[in-house]
Amino acid sequence: MLISPLHGLLLTGSDLLLAFVLGAMIGLERQWRQRTAGLRTNTLVAVGAAIFVDLALRMGGSTEAVRVVAYVVSGVGFLGAGTIMKEGVNVRGLNTAATLWGSAAVGACSGAEQWAPAILAAIFVLSANTLLRPVVNQINRRPLDSGGTELMAAVYLIVARGEEGELRDQVFEILDAGGYPIRDVRMHPFGLQETEIAANLIPSSINEAELDQIIGRLETLPGVHQAFWNQSPGE
Numbered sequence: 461m462l463i464s465p466l467h468g469l470l471l472t473g474s475d476l477l478l479a480f481v482l483g484a485m486i487g488l489e490r491q492w493r494q495r496t497a498g499l500r501t502n503t504l505v506a507v508g509a510a511i512f513v514d515l516a517l518r519m520g521g522s523t524e525a526v527r528v529v530a531y532v533v534s535g536v537g538f539l540g541a542g543t544i545m546k547e548g549v550n551v552r553g554l555n556t557a558a559t560l561w562g563s564a565a566v567g568a569c570s571g572a573e574q575w576a577p578a579i580l581a582a583i584f585v586l587s588a589n590t591l592l593r594p595v596v597n598q599i600n601r602r603p604l605d606s607g608g609t610e611l612m613a614a615v616y617l618i619v620a621r622g623e624e625g626e627l628r629d630q631v632f633e634i635l636d637a638g639g640y641p642i643r644d645v646r647m648h649p650f651g652l653q654e655t656e657i658a659a660n661l662i663p664s665s666i667n668e669a670e671l672d673q674i675i676g677r678l679e680t681l682p683g684v685h686q687a688f689w690n691q692s693p694g695e
Contacts, residue, residue, distance in 0.1 A: 472514055479510035479570035482582040483563050489589055490559060496543050497556045502563040505536060509567030517572060529568050536564040559589060613640070613666050613691045615675065617657040623683035624655050630681055631659060638674045654685060666691055 483506025484499060491498035497505075509532045516528035540557030562585035569578035615635065619627050624647050635642055643662045650656040671689055678687040 472518075475514050475570050475573060476507055476510050478575060478578060479506045479567040482506060482566045482570065482578060485582060486559065486563050486566065486585050486589075489586060490556070495556050495559075496553060497560055502560065505539070505560050505563040506567035506570070509536070509564045510571035513568045513571030514573075515571075525572055529572070532564055532568055533561075536561055555589070559585065562588075613661045613671065613689055615640075615659045615661065615678070615689045616687070617659075617678060617684055618650055618654050618686040619657060620683045620685065621649075621653050621655050624657060627681060627683055628657060631657065631678060634674060634677055635659065635661065638670065640671065640674065 480503060483503040486506070487497075487499035487502030490502060512528050512532060513525055517525040520527075540560045543556045543560070544553040562581065566578050566581045566585065569575075569581055615631070617627065617631065628645060628647070631645075632642055640661045642659045645657065645659045647655055647657050675687050675689055678684060
């Protein structure tokens with residue numbers, strides 16, 4: 461009677477140990493780079509996923525384990541969302557959130573006694589965060605090709621306070637007529653007597669000379685103190 465519980469205990473311990481080791485390996489790389497979710501977080505995510513899946517497997521069989529895996533996926537998604545931060549036009553934490561998701565997948569495989577997939581998953585997560593980094597850096601160093609790259613462009617106007625409503629309609633008309641329809645627009649105070657209008661354009665190939673001419677037209681509108689635009693890689 462003691463053999464079966466003892467065997468189950470050893471097997472569970474092995475699953476959790478594997479999740480601990482693999483999660484720690486993923487987290488160590490994150491900790492070394494001083495990311496938000498480091499050694500402890502990734503290890504806990506992997507071990508936690510393994511515990512839930514292992515428990516479901518032993519109490520309800522493979523059907524219940526599959527159900528719990530689905531809950532783990534959605535639950536870790538919410539956890540990862542907490543690491544994503546928006547700073548102006550920049551978004552930080554996406555890679556950290558994706559790494560947590562990978563750690564959960566490693567832990568789920570370990571808890572389901574799928575050791576080979578767990579080890580392979582950990583290798584691929586580590587490879588994505590290490591081997592692909594030089595490739596990403598090399599691509600990011602390349603200058604943007606405005607003729608062949610889909611870009612996100614935003615037009616900014618500094619206008620007199622109280623003129624925003626009428627100027628907004630004129631900006632819509634001028635940009636749309638020039639082939640640059642607006643996706644959304646935001647307005648907020650700029651100093652004590654001015655307002656900034658920020659119009660995000662629908663993604664398209666940007667013709668810099670053409671858009672410069674449109675900005676020149678916008679600058680001639682009564683009430684506009686300054687107009688300019690910038691661009692960034694599309695999503």
